[in-house]
Amino acid sequence: MKSKAPTSELDRYDRHILEELQRDGGLSNQRLAERIALSPSPCLRRVQALEEAGIIRKRVALLDPQRLGLALMVLMHISMDRHTPERFEHFEAEIRRSPEVLECYLITGHDADYQIKVVVRDMAHFQDFLLNRLTRIEGVTGVHSSFVLRRVVDTTELPMY
Structure with missing residues (x-):
């Protein structure tokens, strides 16, 4: 079962990751890491942890109806x-x-x-x-x-x- 980490446990990097992915869920890990000023490996580990915690449920493309x-x-x-x-x-x-x-x-x-x-x-x-x-x-x-x-x-x- 996925853990439910409260937002109070998120640090500034986690919050920045979430902000960037909400704006563009298709960002590559490399580009995301650049935007949040973190190297790619720790950035990827953080994204995976946010996914495992259920904070990031899924990434989608928003279509114009x-x-x-x-x-x-x-x-x-x-x-x-x-x-x-x-x-x-x-x-x-x-x-x-x-x-x-x-x-x-x-x-x-x-x-x-x-x-x-x-x-x-x-x-x-x-x-x-x-x-x-x-x-x-x-x-x-x-x-x-x-x-x-x-x-x-x-x-x-x-x-x-």
Whole structure:
């Protein structure tokens, strides 16, 4: 099992590594080492330790949905009929199978149980997702959709305090 090192145990090199990799996850070890002013071997050992600790979960390429024809982003609140572990497990398993769903959260503080972020090509695609898949998941009793007009803050970078 991966250890969970708290951020208080990270030194300035670890924090700098995390900052740089959040900006560009494809950096070579050599380039990363240059940016943080450390030689390549200790830099690589630190990156591997951050990965083993689960702090770095994975490195990905961030794609532009607009350029891929995914023009519509929707935030949706989903209400369930029963609040049982089995009902939630079933919903979560079904939602994981939907490539349109970018994020899914079990939430509190609303009249909804889940919030999902969905990206689709257009309104027809959204209608198909909503009526033929989402509302057909057993237990879904309500859906409230909000269409994203503009991204005001769009980052994946976590602050390094």
